[in-house]
Amino acid sequence: MARKKNSSAEVTGPRIRAAAQELFARHGYAAVSMRQIAAEVGVQAGALYLYTPDKQSLLFDMMRDHLAELLDTHAALPECADPMAALEQFTRFHIRFHNARSDSVFIAYMELRNLERANFTRIEAMRRSYEARLQEVLERGRAAGVFDVPDTKLAAFALIAMLTGVNTWFRETGRLSLSHVEDIYWDMVRKSVGG
Amino acid sequence: MARKKNSSAEVTGPRIRAAAQELFARHGYAAVSMRQIAAEVGVQAGALYLYTPDKQSLLFDMMRDHLAELLDTHAALPECADPMAALEQFTRFHIRFHNARSDSVFIAYMELRNLERANFTRIEAMRRSYEARLQEVLERGRAAGVFDVPDTKLAAFALIAMLTGVNTWFRETGRLSLSHVEDIYWDMVRKSVGG
DNA sequence: GTCTATACCGCGATAGAC
C-alpha cells in the first residue's frame, strides 16, 4: 500500500478518455476540439496535455483498447467443438458485446479515416484478426458438411455487417429486448449459412 | 436557344459539388475546409459562395440528391408480382446502385451527425422510406407463405446492413466480379428469409 | 497538477476592386 493519493492523478486521466469518447462518438473526431473535452472534464485545455501527447493519441488509444478488449473477451469464451454451437456463440457474443459499447464501436468504424497511417495499419490488423475468427468457424462448419457457404470470407464480412447493424437502431426502450433481438438475428444467421 | 455562355457558369457549380463530394468522402465533412475544395476546383475560397450559400448546404444537397436518385431509380424498376423475384431484384439493385456510388453512400451514412437538425429530419425520412420498400417485399412474401420471417422490420434492417457492407471491402480489381458477389449475397439473402 | 497567457495557424464567410 503506497501513500494515499490526492485522487486527481488517477481520476483525471480516465475522465478525459471518457469525455473524449463520448464527444467523438456524438460529434465526430474532427468536429470535437480539445477545448470541448477539457470543458467536459472541468479543466483547462492545456491541462489535457499532461495526460495525452496529442489529440490523435486520444483517438488511437481508445480504438486500440476497444479492439484489444474485443479480441481478449472473445478469446476467453469456452471452446465449441460443434460448428453450429460456435456460430451461435459468435452471433450472440457479437451482438451483446457491441451493444454494450456503442460509443466505442461507432468510433472504431467511423473514425478510421482520421487515423494517421501507422495507427490505421495497427487497428486494421486487429479488426481483420477478429473477422478471421468468424471465418474459421465457417470454414470448420463447411469442412464438417454442416454449413453450405460458397465463400467463407464473404460470408464472414456479410454476417459481421449484419450483426453490427443492430447498433444503429436498437434502443433499450424499444419494443424488443436485446435477447429477443439476438434470437431473431441468430435465426437469420443460421438459415443464411444453410444450417 | 439563349446566348452562348462562357462555360464557367455552368461548369464551375458541378465541379465544386464533385470536389466537395470526393473530399468529404475521403476525409470527412468536418475535416475538409472550403479552401481545400476551392483549391481542388482551381478557384479562390471566396468564389465558392457564388454557388452555395454555405458549407452545410453543400453537404445537405449532396445527401438529398443521392437519396432522391436512390428512391427514383428504385421506383422505376419493373414490378415483380412474385415476392421471391422482388427480393432478388432488390438485392441485386441495392448492391449495384450502392457500389456505383460509393462516395455518396459513404457520406450519406457517415455524415448524418453533421447535418443541422432540420436537414437531418428530411434525410432520415428519405432513408426510412427506402427501408420501408424492402419491408413491404418481405411482408408480401410472408403473407404469401413464401418467406419465414419473424419480424419484417428487423429483417429489413439486417439485410440492408449486410448488403451495404459490400461497399466496405469490394474492389473492382479483387478476385471476384461484382456480379459474382451479387450471386453470393443473393444466395445468403434468400436462405436467411427461409425461401 | 493545474493555471493563465499566448503563439501561431487556419477556419468560414464577407467586402469591394476589377
Next chain:
DNA sequence: GTCTATCGCGGTATAGAC
C-alpha cells in the same frame, strides 16, 4: 465571376507562474 484582403473566431499546442 473571380480576385485580394480581411474580419472575427476558434483550433492545437506550449511556456512559465504558482
